[in-house]
Amino acid sequence: MKKSGATIQLTDLGVAIFDELVPAERLEQMTMRDVVNYRKETEGPREAFLEHLSALQAKQGAIHDGDYSAAIKKIIVGDIIPEARKFKNTLDNVYAQLKGALASGVLLSVGSGAVLQVYGDISWASILGLAGAAGIVGANIARVSINAIVQRRAARRDCSISYILGLDQ
Secondary structure, eight states, X not given: OBOSSOBOOHHHHHHHHHHHHSOHHHHHHOOHHHHHHHHHHTHHHHXXXXXXXXXXXXXXXXXXXXXXXXXXXXXXXXXXXXXXXXXXHHHHHHHHHHHHHHHXXXXXXXXXXXXXXXXXXXXHHHHHHHHHHTTHHHHHHHHXXXXXXXXXXXXXXXXXXXXXXXXXX
C-alpha cells in the first residue's frame, strides 16, 4: 500500500502487531466474552501498550518512501519484535531462577541432613521426613515461588507489549 507524506494510523499499527505476535489459532479460540474479559482484566497493561504505540507513531510514524506497509513492518521489526524477545527472555530467566532456587533449596536441606546421617546414624528417609516436618522444603518452595511471581509481575509491568503477549497462553 502506497501513501506518500502520510503517517501510520494507530489502529493499523496495533492490528499489525497483533498479527505478528499472537498466533491466529489463539485468536480463533477466543470467544467475544473472552475478549471482553481480557480487556477488563488488563486495563493497566492495555493503557501502557497504547501509550507505547502512540510514542512509536510519533517517533517513527511518518512515511518517507510512500510504502505504508513497509513503514509498519519497519516499526514491528525494529521495535516490537526485539521488545517481545526481551520480555520472553526475562520470563524464561525468572522460571530458570525458580527451578534453580527450588533445586538448591532441596539440596541444601538434604545436605544439612547428611551431617545428621554421619553423626547421628539417622536414615535418609528419616532425614527427609524431618526436613519435611520442619517445613524446610515447603518454606523454600513457598519463598522461591513468591519471588518468581513478583519477578514475573515486574517483567509484565516493565514491558508495555506484555498486554499482547499475554494472549499467547
